[in-house]
Amino acid sequence: MKQTSQSSRLSIAPMMDWTDRHCRYFHRQISRHALLYTEMVTAPALVRGGAVHLLAFDASEHPVALQLGGSDPAELAEAARMGADAGYDEINLNVGCPSDRVQSGTFGAVLMKTPDLVADCVQAMKRAVSVPVTVKCRIGVDDQDPETVLPEFIGRVKDAGCDYLIVHARKAWLKGLSPKENRDVPPLDYDLVVRMKERFPDMPISVNGGIESLDAAEALIARGLDGAMIGRAAYHRPWDVLSGVDARLFGAPAGTTREDVIRAMRPYIDAHLANGGKLHQVTRHMLGLFAGQPGARLWRRVLSEQANLPGQTSALLDEALDRMRRLDTV
Template sequence: MTKYQAHRLAIAPMMDWTDRHCRYLHRLLSRHTLLYTEMVTAPALVRGGALHLLDFNPEEHPVALQLGGSDPQELAAAARLGEEAGYDQIDLNCGCPSDRVQSGTFGAVLMKSPDLVADCVAAMRAAVSCEVTVKCRIGVDDQEPRDALPAFLERVSAAGCRRVTVHARKAWLKGLSPKENRDIPPLDYALVQEMKRAFPDLHVSINGGIESLETAEALLASGLDGVMIGRAAYHRPWEILADADARIFGAAGPVPAPEEVARAMLPYIDRHLAAGGRLHQITRHMLGLFAGRPGARGWRRVLSEEAVRDGAGPEVIERALARVAVAA
């Protein structure tokens, strides 16, 4: 498998969700899916010295660092730090609609400044040897996506970007919350597919509203190069990821049972607790491991109630697994 095949399926960068513990769990479920960090701001790394935000586990590869920012030189410096930390890819966030992101003049508001994005991409590419990619929306506010998106893609591709992920919704920077921006603006998969035909040399992945591997397979069959799944993969990780290596990547191998994955997390949990961490920092990402299966409610209840207690350890996982076994 080439390193680029990982782009066929990716898990979206999600603030407060796709931290290193979440990614470790997801990697146990799929060896090949591309994983992303939460967005890390370039100023936090370059001016704030918050290099701990770059920490990750070697087992997470292939893993991409998503950066937020709008200053080309600062992004270049942050990208360099990311490459030095060992990330396989550096992604520029041009899609997040939150107020905090807008106040920093980055995220989805950059859809209005394609020339600036091109300058950022060029500076980042000049600073690193790993791949620089862009995640964007189809447009923002009163932009007409059929005009704005191709103009945006033209500029970033001219700057040397070869891979983009398009969230197939417009973002409304005023009037909708970040949560509403994930649901209310209508999806336009057809426009993203049209962009792939218009830019055949550009690797185009699609994001937004994708709830199953069946939908991912259909989108790949339509001619798109990749699919990115967000909340569905977080809330139903086993359902989305356990069979992804076989179905999306054609990789042979056994499909791990959720019970096996839960127990495979135990050595990782032991290391985290020994380093002074708390159990719930990991188990909050494991709540959906049995989603849709007998015992899922009991599993969630035990983890939710017991993992937050002082001194909670791996025995909580075993008690939660006992609930699943009884239900089965």
């Protein structure tokens, strides 16, 4: 089994502007085993732009995967090598993002139209690194017939050496839908992804798209898939989604509380502030920690309104928690 295959049973999707290193550190305090992904980092930014700061992460984030965007095999190979040297457990190629900016760079979901090029990219990355090389894709784009193009695509990347495939179970419409609409409007087709696993039993396949809970993830895995990837639900309701992952999917002991998570975040925040960082850069990812609980709105309001104020420290977390508790006793 590949290094990250087991942790891929439940992973948190790469999300631009959201899954930065602070978000990943926070999520890691809730689940020790779920696989975490970076935001997409473009290969040109690393190789030509020298943006190595984008590779920064905390050692406690492991297992953690670097997602790359690009379409030049040699450049992606070099970027993959940089990621592996930085310590990432997996290098993932983005073949799913539908944004105009990504299309103009000839990478992301538009690459579904050129499976041979994707295969060349995967092969070059595989030659460059010893960690797993994976691909995240859609079931097709625009007027493509997923029943035809997806198995062809899977066959090509499998032959190129792809270690693991994550399939967002929706088409991407490159014209006419915004990136946000592409997350919601095209219909989900989980059945197709399950059929692909049946057709390629030796290819580890995870499913992504529209998965709102750990129960839903488990139900999809029970259909024969190797894993499930959850995106926005895990961000907005991190405790609901992640707190049961270790016990239910990895057979590890549970027992962490929300208060434990808050205590674990304090020294991390203190170190971030000591290095010139801003409190809100971390706390903005923690707003959903108490989602659905009494006082959740107060928790969000305190962090949202006060984390940007001068002189605020990690003590703001304790203040917000204390105000929640007092509200609960009124």
